[in-house]
Amino acid sequence: MLKTIFALLLMIFTGNIFAQEAYDWRIYSNKKNLSAIHFDGVSIWAGSDGGAYRFTLQDSSFTEFTKAAGLNGSAVTAIIIDNQNKVWFGSKNGIIDVYEQETGTFKRIMAISNSGKPQKGINNFVLYGDTVVVSTDFGVSLINSKTLNFYDSFIKFGNIAANTKVNSVYRDSRFYVATQGGLAVQKVGTTNLNDPEAWDVYQSIPSVGTVSFQLVTADNGIYLAGTNKGLYSFSNGVFTLFSADLNNKTIKKFAKAGSNSYFLSDYSIPGGSRSSIDVFNGTTKIKSVTDLPTTVDLIPELNSFLYAASTEGLLKINDVGITGAIQPNAPSANIFSGITVDLNGNLYSASGRDVSGKGFYKYDGNSWTNYDVVSTPLLPTNAYYNASTTPDGSVYLGSYGRGLLRIKPDGSLIPYTTQNTPLVGISTDPSFLVVAAVKSDSKGNLWILNFDAGNRKTLNMLTTDSTWYGFENSFGIGLTNYSTLEIDQNDVKWFTTPLRNSLFYYSEKGTPANTADDISGQLNESNGMNGQKINALALDKRGDLWVGTDLGVQIITSLSTVLQNSSTAKPRVSTVFSLRQQRINSIVVDPVNRKWVGTDAGLFLVSSDGTSLIAFYDVTNSPLLANEITIMGSDPKEGKIFIGQTGGLISFKTQAPSPNTDYSNLYTYPSPFRPSNGSMMTIDGLIKESDIIILDIAGNKVKSFSSPGGRVANWDGRDDNGNVVSTGVYILVASDKEGNTVSKIKFSVVR
Numbered sequence: 001m002l003k004t005i006f007a008l009l010l011m012i013f014t015g016n017i018f019a020q021e022a023y024d025w026r027i028y029s030n031k032k033n034l035s036a037i038h039f040d041g042v043s044i045w046a047g048s049d050g051g052a053y054r055f056t057l058q059d060s061s062f063t064e065f066t067k068a069a070g071l072n073g074s075a076v077t078a079i080i081i082d083n084q085n086k087v088w089f090g091s092k093n094g095i096i097d098v099y100e101q102e103t104g105t106f107k108r109i110m111a112i113s114n115s116g117k118p119q120k121g122i123n124n125f126v127l128y129g130d131t132v133v134v135s136t137d138f139g140v141s142l143i144n145s146k147t148l149n150f151y152d153s154f155i156k157f158g159n160i161a162a163n164t165k166v167n168s169v170y171r172d173s174r175f176y177v178a179t180q181g182g183l184a185v186q187k188v189g190t191t192n193l194n195d196p197e198a199w200d201v202y203q204s205i206p207s208v209g210t211v212s213f214q215l216v217t218a219d220n221g222i223y224l225a226g227t228n229k230g231l232y233s234f235s236n237g238v239f240t241l242f243s244a245d246l247n248n249k250t251i252k253k254f255a256k257a258g259s260n261s262y263f264l265s266d267y268s269i270p271g272g273s274r275s276s277i278d279v280f281n282g283t284t285k286i287k288s289v290t291d292l293p294t295t296v297d298l299i300p301e302l303n304s305f306l307y308a309a310s311t312e313g314l315l316k317i318n319d320v321g322i323t324g325a326i327q328p329n330a331p332s333a334n335i336f337s338g339i340t341v342d343l344n345g346n347l348y349s350a351s352g353r354d355v356s357g358k359g360f361y362k363y364d365g366n367s368w369t370n371y372d373v374v375s376t377p378l379l380p381t382n383a384y385y386n387a388s389t390t391p392d393g394s395v396y397l398g399s400y401g402r403g404l405l406r407i408k409p410d411g412s413l414i415p416y417t418t419q420n421t422p423l424v425g426i427s428t429d430p431s432f433l434v435v436a437a438v439k440s441d442s443k444g445n446l447w448i449l450n451f452d453a454g455n456r457k458t459l460n461m462l463t464t465d466s467t468w469y470g471f472e473n474s475f476g477i478g479l480t481n482y483s484t485l486e487i488d489q490n491d492v493k494w495f496t497t498p499l500r501n502s503l504f505y506y507s508e509k510g511t512p513a514n515t516a517d518d519i520s521g522q523l524n525e526s527n528g529m530n531g532q533k534i535n536a537l538a539l540d541k542r543g544d545l546w547v548g549t550d551l552g553v554q555i556i557t558s559l560s561t562v563l564q565n566s567s568t569a570k571p572r573v574s575t576v577f578s579l580r581q582q583r584i585n586s587i588v589v590d591p592v593n594r595k596w597v598g599t600d601a602g603l604f605l606v607s608s609d610g611t612s613l614i615a616f617y618d619v620t621n622s623p624l625l626a627n628e629i630t631i632m633g634s635d636p637k638e639g640k641i642f643i644g645q646t647g648g649l650i651s652f653k654t655q656a657p658s659p660n661t662d663y664s665n666l667y668t669y670p671s672p673f674r675p676s677n678g679s680m681m682t683i684d685g686l687i688k689e690s691d692i693i694i695l696d697i698a699g700n701k702v703k704s705f706s707s708p709g710g711r712v713a714n715w716d717g718r719d720d721n722g723n724v725v726s727t728g729v730y731i732l733v734a735s736d737k738e739g740n741t742v743s744k745i746k747f748s749v750v751r
Contacts, residue, residue: 020680020714021605021615022641022652025623027051027066028363029648030330034309036090038079039299044307045087046314047076050334050648052089055314055326057303062328065089066648068623070106071097073122074647080125080132082145088132090122096134098148109148112136117163128171138163140177154193157184158201168226170216176223178213183225183234205232205239217254219261220282226251231263245278245285257301260286264298264308277308277317289317331361332370336644338386339633343393347635348407349644350384353400357383360397360405379405380415387633390440398435401425404448422468426480427454437485437495443510447487449495452480459493461512469512473504475522486537486545488559492519494545496534501525503534503547505562519565523556528573530554538587538595540608546595548584552576553597555610576610586632588641591658592709596641598629603643623650639710656710659688663734663743672748675717675724683713686734687741694719695731702730717749727751 029050036047043056051066051074065071073091080088087099094113097106112120112134119137126133131151134141139155156162160181168178174186175193182203190198204210208229215226224242225232228250231242241247249265256262261280266273275295278288289306297309305323308315313325331349335358338350345365351358359372359382373379381402388396393409403417418424418431425433434451441447446462456477457470473479476497485495492507502522509517525531529547536548545556553576561569579597586598593608602618618627624643631644639657643650666685673681683692686707694703694715703720707713717724727750735742 020655022617022622022654024653025068026651027068027623027625027648028331028368028651029066030327030332030334031064032313032325032327032330033075033311034314035075035077035092035296036079037297037299037307037309037314038081038087039302039307040081044299044314045079045081046309047079047089049075049092050330052076052079053328060326064328065099066623067625068650071099072106072108073097074625078122078125078135080127082127082132083130084145086145088125088145090125090134092121094120094122094136096122096143107148109143111150112141119165123166124168126169126171133169133171135166135169135177137165140166140169140175152193156194156196157182158196158199160184160201160203167213168215168217170218170223172218176216178216178225180212183213183216200237202234202237202239205229214250214252215254219254219256224254226254226263226265231265243278243280243283243285245288249276253297255298255300260300262298262300262306264295266294275308275310277306287319289321292322329367331363331368331649332372333358334647336631336649338384338388338397339631339642339644339649340387340389340395341633341635341640341642342389342395342407343409345635345637347633347642348387348389348395348397349633349649350387350397351382353383353385355383357381357385357400360384360387376413378413378415380417386435386437388438390438390444390446392440392444396438396446398438398448400434400451401432403433404435404438421462422470423448423450423460424453424455424457426452430454436482439485439487439493441487441491442489443491447485447493449482449485451482458482459495459506461508463512467512469508471506471508471512471515471518473506474520475502475504476500484534484537486539488539488545489543490560490563492559492562494537494539494559496537498533498535501529501531501533501549503529503537503556507563519563521562523571523573527570528554530575535583535585536587536598538589540589540595541593542608546587546589546610548587548597550583551580552582553579553584553587553595553610576606578606578610578613579604585628585630588632588634590634590641590654590656590710591636591639592656594656596632596634596654598632598643600628602627603629623652625650639712655708655712655714657712659690659709659711660685662687663741666732666734666743666745668732668745668747672750673717674750680714680716681747683707683715683732683734684711686711686713687736689737690734691737691739693733695733696725697729697731699731724751725749 031048031050034048038045043054045054054063073095075092076089077092078090089097096109117138121137124135130145132143132145141153142151164179164181166179170176177184182201184199184201211227211229217224222233231246231251232239249267251265253264263278266275275292276290279286293310293312295308295310299307306317313327315322316324335352336349337352341347347363349361362369372382381399383400384397386398395407397405406414418433424430436451437449439447444464448460456472458473459471461469479497482497494505502524504522506520532549532551538546547554555574557572582599588596595606597604605615625645625647633642636658639654668683689709690707729748733744
């Protein structure tokens with residue numbers, strides 16, 4: 001409760017200052033697991049758990065839609081296009097996004113999402129004139145497609161339990177509603193559909209028993225009901241099996257093409273289920289496609305192909321079978337478990353532990369490449385769950401069970417397992433090697449944190465001359481599940497385990513072969529720690545260690561005192577007030593030493609020393625897909641932050657890309673600059689901590705200020721008195737703090 005109130009206060013008192021701290025938000029998501037499709041005559045619109053996309057048949061191009069582009073609902077479960085050519089996206093969380101194709105803008109309908117119902121997903125849309133009929137997890141709503149206002153909503157149909165999930169609606173002169181609890185048919189002559197007595201209800205079929213109704217439609221004047229026990233025609237309460245070929249199948253979707261009727265269904269197989277599409281002419285089955293992955297919707301006879309929305313993408317099917325699966329280029333799954341950026345700007349993300357792991361993904365700024373044991377047989381596993389980059393340009397991925405993987409700067413892969421290293425896995429299975437973290441020290445030695453070493457060698461060192469050393473944690477006898485590692489400027493190793501609320505440290509003093517001079521210890525409540533589980537470590541640019549716990553952040557300063565190996569000399573521990581009571585999951589240090597902190601409540605940006613809260617983001621004021629932020633990474637050179645969430649990888653730019661070493665690339669944009677409410681001119685190409693002076697063409701000072709510290713600064717077009725400057729040519733002078741390096745450029749202002 002306190003965390004929620006804190007977040008609300010942030011939004012009230014900080015206004016729009018956040019808008020300039022994070023911008024150019026993007027979401028990269030896998031859109032293979034489809035929930036709905038719709039054909040508009042030119043393109044196929046598809047909805048998935050990673051957003052939506054439009055696939056244009058003529059040129060096979062994709063246009064993707066995510067929360068960063070205005071689409072708020074997730075996952076997208078229903079799509080329709082109304083008479084004004086607006087695209088309606090319904091979602092699992094109850095949000096309806098209405099996309100104006102002409103303007104490229106979204107409007108949002110929140111009434112269902114805000115209904116307070118425990119389940120509020122949108123299951124289907126049907127268009128009748130200017131009315132969009134919405135099937136939801138708790139009833140039926142009628143919405144005016146022009147005004148986006150609700151005509152009415154119905155949640156009680158006869159003796160079917162109120163708020164029962166509605167799967168499908170058909171309407172002619174009456175409404176027919178297929179629900180989980182029965183089929184409801186509007187009685188002739190009734191108009192008040194909120195009256196439960198206005199409905200005839202059918203909950204069972206003679207000789208079959210109670211069924212769940214998935215689909216209701218009409219074909220050639222015959223009413224059809226799709227159930228979990230097959231397809232039935234019905235009239236006046238009498239149900240007749242449509243075809244024995246569909247008996248005991250779950251009938252989910254119906255489509256018509258010419259004289260042919262297409263029925264999509266699921267059927268059971270040992271250990272699961274598969275989908276099939278059966279094609280009928282009248283009541284005669286003429287063909288079928290079976291053994292499909294779980295399929296939810298279909299578009300028949302489109303350029304001699306049938307397209308089907310499935311968990312494996314948009315399937316393209318002919319008479320022989322599946323000819324391909326269509327999907328936008330993307331990471332192979334919406335699972336992210338460790339993010340790093342190499343020296344060339346390539347992003348790497350691990351995927352997950354155990355069977356959830358899908359290998360790892362690489363994004364070069366234009367396209368994704370996915371690596372798994374099928375595409376890359378060299379890999380011993382798909383369960384890579386953490387990632388880091390070392391100063392030599394290598395990327396290391398730690399796995400759950402099969403050691404670590406090195407990706408060299410030239411792209412070649414080298415697995416390190418128990419077969420080619422002295423590393424030892426867990427005591428019950430020494431070949432099962434879990435690598436929790438990989439870091440490099442100042443001498444280029446590689447340090448590996450063993451999650452659960454059967455030989456108790458928790459820390460392992462690989463020197464630049466390929467010599468291995470192993471070291472025990474004498475303060476952690478019996479501990480396993482090591483999770484986090486940092487190495488400070490004195491090459492002291494700091495590491496943690498969630499099984500003890502202690503921060504361990506270790507130094508081999510640069511003599512790994514001689515353990516007699518080694519220093520080790522732990523910090524806990526007796527040293528000023530807050531006694532909470534440690535979830536994150538980050539070493540900042542001052543050499544201080546930021547420790548994220550279940551109850552906030554603590555800063556450990558004077559780290560070198562541990563090298564004195566004294567019982568009295570210990571590092572100083574302080575608390576970051578602005579992050580009190582927050583569960584800290586991840587910390588990223590940006591190029592100007594500010595901290596981006598991922599919590600259960602959202603994303604915080606605090607000043608370099610933690611005394612000031614600069615910005616806060618959550619699902620209400622940003623494209624974040626959820627408030628809980630557990631996985632983060634950064635590209636310091638470009639000033640980008642990356643956040644991995646269920647549903648996609650989120651990125652945004654910040655005002656703190658790494659500063660340049662000189663002013664050779666100094667420039668401003670936009671050009672010309674047009675000052676208006678909220679608009680800013682960006683100054684790019686600065687060196688660290690630049691001083692900036694704006695002069696008019698006569699050389700008179702207009703404005704002076706300092707950069708935030710990185711490569712970029714902003715100017716709002718106002719002088720030192722707060723007045724917007726006049727149209728004209730101006731001179732920008734940038735210099736370092738000592739005035740030794742100076743550069744100037746001209747730019748124009750137009751009002």
